[in-house]
Amino acid sequence: MIAKKVGLPKEHWDFFYEYRNDFKFEIKQDIKIHCTGNKGHCKFTTEVFENCLVDHMVESHSFGKFPCTKNVDCKFMAYSKECLKQHISKFHGSGRVVPTKDQRYSCKFKSCSYMAARVSALEIHHRVHENRLLLCQFCNYTSNWPYDMRDHMRYHFQIKTQECPVCNLSFINLKALNTHIKFHSSDFSCIHCHLSFKTVHRLNVHIISCERRLSKLY
Numbered sequence: 001m002i003a004k005k006v007g008l009p010k011e012h013w014d015f016f017y018e019y020r021n022d023f024k025f026e027i028k029q030d031i032k033i034h035c036t037g038n039k040g041h042c043k044f045t046t047e048v049f050e051n052c053l054v055d056h057m058v059e060s061h062s063f064g065k066f067p068c069t070k071n072v073d074c075k076f077m078a079y080s081k082e083c084l085k086q087h088i089s090k091f092h093g094s095g096r097v098v099p100t101k102d103q104r105y106s107c108k109f110k111s112c113s114y115m116a117a118r119v120s121a122l123e124i125h126h127r128v129h130e131n132r133l134l135l136c137q138f139c140n141y142t143s144n145w146p147y148d149m150r151d152h153m154r155y156h157f158q159i160k161t162q163e164c165p166v167c168n169l170s171f172i173n174l175k176a177l178n179t180h181i182k183f184h185s186s187d188f189s190c191i192h193c194h195l196s197f198k199t200v201h202r203l204n205v206h207i208i209s210c211e212r213r214l215s216k217l218y
Contacts, residue, residue, distance in 0.1 A: 015153050033138055036155040037061035040172075053139035063140040068092075073109040075131045079140040091128060 035044040035053055037060060044060065046052050057063035066078040070092045078084035103115040105122045109129055116122040124144050127133060133142040134149045138156060143149045151173050154160070160170035162177040166184045171177040182188060188203040189196045193212040197203040207213060 015150055019157070019159055033156050034158055035060075036139065036141065036152060037063075040155050048138070050137055051139075057139050071111055073111045074129055076128050077131050077142075079142055087128075 031048040032045045033048045033052060035042040035056060037044075037057060042060070044053075044056055046056070054063075061080070063080050066081055066084040068074045068076040068078065068084065068087060068091075070088050074091070076087055076091070078087055103117045105116045105119055107114040107122065107125060107129070112129070114122075114125055116125060127144045133144050134146065135142050136149070136152060136156075141149075141152050143152065154172045160172055162171045162174055163169070164171070164177060164180055164184075166181070169180065171180060182200045182203075188198070188200050190203060190206055190210055190212075192207070192210050195206065197206060
């Protein structure tokens, strides 16, 4: 069984079963795992074993343990400074989801104003507060979303299922494919305010400060 041969935790079993035809675990010397640092551009690889990338991520990408100090009720522990920055923005700052009339389940922590439309979404929110996250068996990465962990594992093993219809290059997920497809287009339009730009770089810079996008956050 795959899980027993490489010592995988139970939460990773579904991923490896789904992509079982892409692995040859019977031949140990052929098993390689890729670093996900530098936004997936790091070329470092190593053999597969528990925590095999932890030292590399710490030494080469400054990974570690970075606690959230924004709120006394938040015990979140980030694996990198960039992860902590995103957490503060999305969980405590302007990037967080604003309650609507359909959201009726309140966070159990009095210092938090988060509300959810479903109990399952509220439970995921509580996991962040309590740092009950999914943990990668191979590196420092953590996530509260199973789909994020799935894509992270795809990066580790370079499983690319999304193919570009223009140039036939393959990508890890649909988001990466859509970003790539923009480079085949001459129309770089903001999906929020519909302004057009000559390059994807200018479009991305604009999106950060797009007033129409920001207005949806408040």
